[in-house]
Amino acid sequence: MPHIDPDAVALAALGEPLDAQERAHLAGCADCAREVASLAAVAAVARDGSGDAPVSPPAGVWDRVRDELGLADDVLPDGSAGAGPRAVAAGPGPGAPAAVPAGPATPARPVAPLRRGRWLAAAAAGLVVGGVAGGLAVGAALRPPAETVVAEGRLDALPGWSASGDAAVEEDAAGRRTLVVRVADADADGFREVWLLDAGATRLVSLGVLDGDEGRFALPPGLDLAEFPVVDVSAEAFDGDPAHSGDSIVRGELATPA
Ligand SMILES: [Zn+2]
The missing domain is CATH 2.60.40 (Immunoglobulin-like)
Incomplete structure (x- = not known):
């Protein structure tokens, strides 16, 4: 079977529950496990010192992420969706969180959880990119001049x-x-x-x-x-x-x- 969805990788790295199929794949796929582990390490660093509370990105970050990923304008980061099992795999249901403006999407799809997953994946990717760029900047600042x-x-x-x-x-x-x-x-x-x-x-x-x-x-x-x-x-x-x-x-x- 194909590797698990990048959304699921990001969710797993952030400690969110996965469905049985994803868990089974993760248990048997070294590639995906490695990806989860490296993202989890980044997430842990990002969380360190600020507790478990998510940190709001500066204004404009989401716009750039959205442009980068080619997402629709109405796709918004959703930090308000509560804990609980990931709803994507469960399919549409009356319990799907609706914290994100519904927009023009068909109401039958579990829009909010999917968007949340994308946001988490984008956030995790941003952490990686930001971490690497930050590391380079710090390294350049610390390195004595030639x-x-x-x-x-x-x-x-x-x-x-x-x-x-x-x-x-x-x-x-x-x-x-x-x-x-x-x-x-x-x-x-x-x-x-x-x-x-x-x-x-x-x-x-x-x-x-x-x-x-x-x-x-x-x-x-x-x-x-x-x-x-x-x-x-x-x-x-x-x-x-x-x-x-x-x-x-x-x-x-x-x-x-x-
Ligand atoms: Zn895999």
């Missing part, structure tokens, strides 16, 4: 120290540069400070305190790396003197990546 390494270098221990490390300058699309410094095995008594030095190690710019094995330091926009190409990490005491202690742990020169 960064290019414009300079890098190894940091070697100075006499008396056994540490090692490396440094890299990353530049983002807007031209902002960040010095990334990694130093392993460098336990200083006080704290460690990161500097850029000129080639002669006579002029220096303090970039900040290195906390842990890795630190990121924004480079001032006007700073010329050709003028200050040497990365230096010093051991500093809490002596209130902002100058370089003269006790460098590691040092290395930045160069354009190979």
